[in-house]
Amino acid sequence: xxxxxxxxxxxxxxxxxxxxxxxxxxxxxxxxxxxxxxxxxxxxxxxxxxxxxxxxxxxxxxxxxxxxxxxxxxxxxxxxxxxxxxxxxxxxxxxxxxxxxx
Amino acid sequence: xxxxxxxxxxxxxxxxxxxxxxxxxxxxxxxxxxxxxxxxxxxxxxxxxxxxxxxxxxxxxxxxxxxxxxxxxxxxxxxxxxxxxxxxxxxxxxxxxxxxxxxxxxxxxxxxxxxxxxxxxxxxxxxxxxxxxxxxxxxxxxxxxxxxxxxxxxxxxxxx
Numbered sequence: 001x002x003x004x005x006x007x008x009x010x011x012x013x014x015x016x017x018x019x020x021x022x023x024x025x026x027x028x029x030x031x032x033x034x035x036x037x038x039x040x041x042x043x044x045x046x047x048x049x050x051x052x053x054x055x056x057x058x059x060x061x062x063x064x065x066x067x068x069x070x071x072x073x074x075x076x077x078x079x080x081x082x083x084x085x086x087x088x089x090x091x092x093x094x095x096x097x098x099x100x101x102x
Numbered sequence: 103x104x105x106x107x108x109x110x111x112x113x114x115x116x117x118x119x120x121x122x123x124x125x126x127x128x129x130x131x132x133x134x135x136x137x138x139x140x141x142x143x144x145x146x147x148x149x150x151x152x153x154x155x156x157x158x159x160x161x162x163x164x165x166x167x168x169x170x171x172x173x174x175x176x177x178x179x180x181x182x183x184x185x186x187x188x189x190x191x192x193x194x195x196x197x198x199x200x201x202x203x204x205x206x207x208x209x210x211x212x213x214x215x216x217x218x219x220x221x222x223x224x225x226x227x228x229x230x231x232x233x234x235x236x237x238x239x240x241x242x243x244x245x246x247x248x249x250x251x252x253x254x255x256x257x258x259x260x261x262x
Contacts (some may be wrong), residue, residue: 013173013225013229014173065132
């Protein structure tokens with residue numbers, strides 16, 4: 001499946017990046033294509049394009065603060081989690097969401 | 103352009119592989135903050151301690167898997183820096199949502215105003231490495247500072 005995600009956390013460094021890495025690792029293990037936008041202390045990294053969002057089967061938000069420019073996702077199925085949950089359990093969570101969507 | 107070296111952000115004096123004398127979360131944090139202060143990464147222990155606890159109140163820095171990543175962002179941080187403490191016997195790291203035993207603790211010092219983006223990139227890089235069991239394994243086996251740095255350099259290549 002094609003997945004896009006956004007991660008964001010309070011200080012914008014540790015959890016944002018760990019969650020992003022966890023998602024990429026999980027996506028790889030599950031055989032999915034996943035692109036993760038990190039909204040961190042250094043701004044928006046790996047920004048998701050309109051096309052990438054449009055083509056995605058679903059969206060994951062691993063955030064504990066607001067998502068910047070969230071109107072980009074208005075038409076999409078968004079599944080929101082805390083960054084910590086994702087860091088601890090990305091593969092299981094991702095597999096669970098996939099099942100829901102299919 | 104020369105890239106910032108990980109060894110510039112994690113210095114020998116901020117790495118403690120013994121965990122000697124650490125019996126609880128308080129003594130753990132105090133010890134690591136003291137290392138940061140002595141290394142000149144933070145200029146005020148109290149201010150940085152406050153920032154650490156402020157962040158603790160926002161949500162867990164206990165990551166499961168025997169890892170904790172306490173971090174503080176404040177004016178007292180002169181340059182971004184990382185301290186590492188290994189407590190082989192485990193120390194209980196309590197949080198509002200429970201907590202658990204930790205053996206690998208990375209403390210991050212983040213400046214209030216992000217100027218040196220290169221430094222921040224190093225912090226982010228380290229955070230990402232913590233997701234990989236191979237990296238954690240090497241940290242458990244490390245005998246000295248150089249082993250920690252080499253683990254980071256080697257495992258960085260496998261980042262996704």
